[in-house]
Amino acid sequence: MKLENLAQAMLDAALNAGADAADAMAIQGTSVSIDVRGNALEQAERSEGIDLGLRVLIGQRQANVSVSDASPQTLATMAERAVAMAKEAPEDPYIGLADPEQIATNWDIAALELSDPAQEPDPQELLADAAEAEAAAFAVRGVTQVQTAVAGYSATQVHLAATNGFSGGYARTSRATSCVAIAGEGDRMERDYDGDSRIFQSDLRSPTAIGTSAGERSISRLDAIQPPTGAYPVLFDERISTSLIGHLLAAANGASIARGASWLRDCLGQDVLPKGLSLIEDPYRPRIDSSRPFDAEGLQTRKRAIVDDGVLTGWTLDLANARKLGMTSTANAARGVASPPSPTTWNVALTQGTTSREDLIRDMGTGLLVTSMIGSTINATTGEYSRGAAGLWIENGEITHAVNECTIAGNLRDMLRNLIPANDARTHLSRVVPSLLVEGLTLAGN
Known part of the structure; x- marks a missing residue:
């Protein structure tokens, strides 16, 4: 189910459970992280998942519930528990959704360039970037260890909806490389870092520049x-x-x-x-x-x-x-x-x-x-x-x-x-x- 439809399904479940008003957030994401140590793969992680959050309001009381299961049965149970919690919550005279005339109705997502249209990088590309950063740090005279060299990628979709009529979403991507270098030995060891994170891969600084900078910074602290x-x-x-x-x-x-x-x-x-x-x-x-x-x-x-x-x-x-x-x-x-x-x-x-x-x-x-x-x-x-x-x-x-x-x-x-x-x-x-x-x-x- 699309995130927009999931958000609306949560709102429908909340109203059916007895909420006066509600807003919902649906987030779906993928992340990949590759760690290199000693010019070899140290750790590789990949995660994919969906997170759903529902806030219900009953009068001037509110409650939040979140789940990671998008099944209709779970959404119904989620709404029922949120309503039950809200009934027991203390009153807050200041909470409440935006008035319909306050909500945004027109925006240009494309102009913000929040998502790189390029495909998700192959893990071998991330491995090569991390290894390049590590090698550049080691190339700095006086660097004795590279604590970590990491390259990663993430892509996230977000959708928000509320019973006041608002509904909107967008996608984000992130590409990152970082390196932590250690200079000296024994009780004279010092460490420093460098890294870069960008929405577009093409904007990212080179792994060599990042590793070299991390090494030089650690040397300067000796x-x-x-x-x-x-x-x-x-x-x-x-x-x-x-x-x-x-x-x-x-x-x-x-x-x-x-x-x-x-x-x-x-x-x-x-x-x-x-x-x-x-x-x-x-x-x-x-x-x-x-x-x-x-x-x-x-x-x-x-x-x-x-x-x-x-x-x-x-x-x-x-x-x-x-x-x-x-x-x-x-x-x-x-x-x-x-x-x-x-x-x-x-x-x-x-x-x-x-x-x-x-x-x-x-x-x-x-x-x-x-x-x-x-x-x-x-x-x-x-x-x-x-x-x-x-x-x-x-x-x-x-x-x-x-x-x-x-x-x-x-x-x-x-x-x-x-x-x-x-x-x-x-x-x-x-x-x-x-x-x-x-x-x-x-x-x-x-």
Whole structure:
């Protein structure tokens, strides 16, 4: 049965079981993963399956049930159990489907290019890619092991439907290659990685480039020492700078705002980034994994400025949290088959700077270039920030040696308002964020 028909069958079963309203999600997917170790096949995995999710509403009560069996008997039982659960659930005055006039009715899936028309790659092709990445990493002088080299492919079809009249779906593909290299021996071992994931195989970086980069990155981390304790400028490498913007997006999430558990709760209309910087969400970028024509509640997605010229303009909202806050949904609802909708962001891009990362390194004097982070102590209510880090030490504007086992501390409100962006963001990512320099952070080292 087609996913569209399965979704409708779940809705019919829900109404027959006594639901006042319902929405349904059907997902069918295939994934293949090939791991290479020592130039030989280490592991091969293939999975195919279907997942079905049903949310039923009875008055202001709701419940979710998910299954992986599409038989009519299972769908009927699924609906009956969901209705029984909803009757026992607590009331929530804010839940409910979109009004019929709110739902998306016209979109252009083809323009988003979410699915590569090329056939699924043969496993031998994936094996060759993984082996090529591993060989390239080993070719880097000083690499002693390759922990993993993986090539994979996935194809997914999604269909959403609701009793308010919405029905829509799309297909996605993904092709990926990754490599983790280890340099040094004994207690001097260091590791790093590189990888790429694209919707279209033709856009993917070469396995040789990925393996070489993983090896070179691991070599650069050898002979690391702890940096001195003190206040220094910190440059967040483009690979991990997105985490800073991720904290901003999490704080602007409507669910956190509605709970009063966000350090941004009183900052609407205020400066949260330096003047001249904007954070733009665009769900219509072609060939990008987080692009989509509608959200999980059937609302038409749209381009918007989360931050405009440094000023926070609004929250990220689904229907329920928008109702709690007396606002309108921003069409940012996401959900899985086993959960109700919740707000999230799609593609975002931070305004890039006018200088290169090398220029920022030259001008920062003495400080830390962060290339990896571990652990996290983030106070969501106050914005207090503390994370373990490793990277490269900068002296007089030049990289001198690797550092590790240090902690970076500050306050997100101050950090974000004083950051300086480079111009090195990768524009094919869902989150386009360049390297970010933050002055005067506290480093705890030796």
